[in-house]
Amino acid sequence: MRENTIKGELKIPQHIAIIMDGNGRWAKKRLMPRSFGHKNGMERMIGLMEHAFELGVNYITVYALSTENLKRPKEELDGLFDLIRNHFKQYFGRVCERGVQLRAIGDVSLLPEDCLQILKEAEAETAQYKGKAINVAVCYGARAEIVRAANRAMEKGETLTEESFSRLLYTEDQPDPDLIIRTGKEVRLSNFLLWQAAYAELYFSDKMFPEFSDKDLDKAIEEYSRRTRRFGKTDEQL
Numbered sequence: 458m459r460e461n462t463i464k465g466e467l468k469i470p471q472h473i474a475i476i477m478d479g480n481g482r483w484a485k486k487r488l489m490p491r492s493f494g495h496k497n498g499m500e501r502m503i504g505l506m507e508h509a510f511e512l513g514v515n516y517i518t519v520y521a522l523s524t525e526n527l528k529r530p531k532e533e534l535d536g537l538f539d540l541i542r543n544h545f546k547q548y549f550g551r552v553c554e555r556g557v558q559l560r561a562i563g564d565v566s567l568l569p570e571d572c573l574q575i576l577k578e579a580e581a582e583t584a585q586y587k588g589k590a591i592n593v594a595v596c597y598g599a600r601a602e603i604v605r606a607a608n609r610a611m612e613k614g615e616t617l618t619e620e621s622f623s624r625l626l627y628t629e630d631q632p633d634p635d636l637i638i639r640t641g642k643e644v645r646l647s648n649f650l651l652w653q654a655a656y657a658e659l660y661f662s663d664k665m666f667p668e669f670s671d672k673d674l675d676k677a678i679e680e681y682s683r684r685t686r687r688f689g690k691t692d693e694q695l
């Protein structure tokens with residue numbers, strides 16, 4: 458897989474996936490409602506994405522809402538949907554106007570109709586952009602994604618290969634993530650990109666997402682750069 462190089466030495470991952478965790482705890486520590494954490498998390502995510510694209514990253518997948526998160530209290534979910542209603546266009550428009558495609562991945566039919574329309578419009582407006590993309594994972598669960606792909610294959614009556622199966626996932630034509638970052642001190646994947654993560658490098662940060670800075674992303678990429686990705690081979694074979 459092609460990897461960009463800056464300053465001749467740092468390997469820039471082509472695809473970074475981010476589990477933005479810790480918004481609620483960040484807000485609680487400041488005696489603020491969880492919705493305040495989510496808004497600050499969303500704003501930080503936009504800044505981080507701009508920084509990542511400037512570094513030469515081409516694909517960014519953001520875990521914004523899992524299928525399991527739909528079990529959270531209605532008040533919190535309404536706050537998250539209001540973020541989409543009131544800010545999604547403005548924030549993501551800023552990043553996408555530089556030629557970045559936006560794709561919503563997950564069972565978006567579970568969203569309120571007006572939120573779904575906002576995502577669909579953003580997808581349509583950016584569909585012409587190739588080579589750079591943001592995947593926003595909403596109502597996303599990796600197991601559900603895999604079952605959906607398996608059902609699509611059965612409908613077609615196809616014998617699957619790893620490649621053809623990959624093309625039935627939401628990320629169909631995109632490279633797998635090279636680096637998966639999780640903030641918020643938890644060390645788990647929480648049903649995120651289970652198929653695509655097969656050979657991703659994992660990076661865990663103790664910082665809560667709203668305080669994960671551009672410099673913290675640089676640190677994660679530096680560590681990624683130092684790792685040897687063997688894909689099963691020996692050092693001598695690389």
Ligand code: IPE
Pocket residue numbers: 477478479480481482483521522523526641
């Ligand atoms: C992650 O932050 C964002 C979503 C799941 C929507 P959390 O809301 O999980 O924050 P913590 O883990 O409770 O701090």
Ligand code: IPE
Pocket residue numbers: 476477478479520521522523526643645647
């Ligand atoms: C994972 O975070 C989902 C997102 C970041 C959107 P959670 O906070 O929901 O994960 P768990 O429940 O602690 O595993």
Ligand code: MG
Pocket residue numbers: 478479480641
């Ligand atoms: Mg959490």
